[in-house]
Amino acid sequence: MLRDNKLYVSYGEFPKEIIKDMLTEIKPFANLGLDKRIALKPNLVLPKISESGATTSPELVSGIIEHFQERGFKNLAIMESSWLGARTEESFDECGFTKLSRKYNVPLIDLEKDRIKKVTVEKQKIDVAESILEVEKLINIPVLKAHCQTQVTCSLKNLKGCIPDKEKRNFHTKGLDRSIAILNKVVPTDLVIVDGFIGDLTFEEGGNPVNMGRIIMGYDRVLVDSYCSHLLGYTSEDLPEHIIKASKLNLGDLYDNHKVFEKNAEDKKVIQSDELPMEFLEKYLKSYKACSPCEATVVHALMRLRDEGLLERLEKPILLGQGYQHLKEFYGIGIGKCASRASKHLPGCPPRTDLVVRYLKDQIENKN
Numbered sequence: 617m618l619r620d621n622k623l624y625v626s627y628g629e630f631p632k633e634i635i636k637d638m639l640t641e642i643k644p645f646a647n648l649g650l651d652k653r654i655a656l657k658p659n660l661v662l663p664k665i666s667e668s669g670a671t672t673s674p675e676l677v678s679g680i681i682e683h684f685q686e687r688g689f690k691n692l693a694i695m696e697s698s699w700l701g702a703r704t705e706e707s708f709d710e711c712g713f714t715k716l717s718r719k720y721n722v723p724l725i726d727l728e729k730d731r732i733k734k735v736t737v738e739k740q741k742i743d744v745a746e747s748i749l750e751v752e753k754l755i756n757i758p759v760l761k762a763h764c765q766t767q768v769t770c771s772l773k774n775l776k777g778c779i780p781d782k783e784k785r786n787f788h789t790k791g792l793d794r795s796i797a798i799l800n801k802v803v804p805t806d807l808v809i810v811d812g813f814i815g816d817l818t819f820e821e822g823g824n825p826v827n828m829g830r831i832i833m834g835y836d837r838v839l840v841d842s843y844c845s846h847l848l849g850y851t852s853e854d855l856p857e858h859i860i861k862a863s864k865l866n867l868g869d870l871y872d873n874h875k876v877f878e879k880n881a882e883d884k885k886v887i888q889s890d891e892l893p894m895e896f897l898e899k900y901l902k903s904y905k906a907c908s909p910c911e912a913t914v915v916h917a918l919m920r921l922r923d924e925g926l927l928e929r930l931e932k933p934i935l936l937g938q939g940y941q942h943l944k945e946f947y948g949i950g951i952g953k954c955a956s957r958a959s960k961h962l963p964g965c966p967p968r969t970d971l972v973v974r975y976l977k978d979q980i981e982n983k984n
């Protein structure tokens with residue numbers, strides 16, 4: 617029987633083979649009744665294939681399904697709700713999960729359309745999709761990625777796909793780090809399988825794929841996420857805040873040189889990525905309680921302008937986020953409906969990247 621604080625990492629190129637090998641060895645849920653509901657929660661944040669670095673590999677999930685079906689488990693389901701502004705059904709199609717569902721006869725549950733359960737925990741009210749609360753076991757299958765607000769996104773943040781869009785917005789006004797930690801108190805994760813094949817160490821929505829060639833697995837989500845943060849260069853002193861808050865809620869242990877059981881270590885790759893563009897973000901972007909898709913849109917637009925050599929001609933700051941909703945008129949370029957009282961403003965919720973690029977170019981041409 618395994619203790620909860622073990623970490624398993626296996627390296628290589630072929631997700632399905634590697635995960636089947638790991639699961640065969642580790643034998644999770646060996647005593648679980650074969651008719652019990654097991655939810656697979658990938659990260660399908662938006663309709664982009666896994667090779668972009670944004671979403672969970674369908675190959676990896678097919679290996680997990682085969683493992684459990686070969687042992688007689690009959691009640692698997694894939695559950696997800698994409699981020700604000702994206703249609704989950706489209707993500708299922710585009711990311712290869714509709715095909716997967718047909719092939720293995722595993723239902724897809726769009727949690728955005730699910731019944732809602734209102735839960736109060738740690739004095740915070742949270743709306744959660746009911747189906748995820750009704751499962752016997754939850755296998756959390758995030759992608760190892762960076763995030764513009766939480767630094768790292770892995771299993772703890774992946775559960776944001778278990779709440780409705782309205783609540784996703786609320787998380788940014790209530791405090792994203794604390795809300796993620798609390799959500800993890802409401803929705804337990806029984807096993808984490810991190811897709812560390814192709815991630816994105818710059819943005820959660822992909823576009824800068826980094827081949828890391830590994831699966832990281834463990835029962836303790838705080839341990840897994842803090843270990844993954846170390847892989848991305850964070851130390852015990854500067855770990856992402858949502859992970860620290862989750863550990864303070866006793867949801868797991870922070871990684872502290874725990875033993876890591878490695879397989880196929882000869883295939884281990886060095887994780888390399890371009891530098892995070894934080895410096896230029898701070899200079900041009902004044903984000904205040906912005907939802908992730910909104911912030912990501914603007915960051916992408918800024919990178920486009922940078923690549924085209926236009927960014928330095930932008931003279932006014934860009935403002936976005938729910939924090940600007942109740943402020944009186946303010947100076948700058950407001951992006952998104954929340955910043956409509958800025959002296960210049962582009963509507964949208966979230967706004968489209970191409971429209972933001974065009975709007976900012978217009979502002980630059982008109983000298984802001």
Ligand code: SF4
Nearest residue numbers: 907910952953954965
């Ligand atoms: S405009 Fe942006 S920050 Fe405001 S609610 Fe919409 S997505 Fe969130």
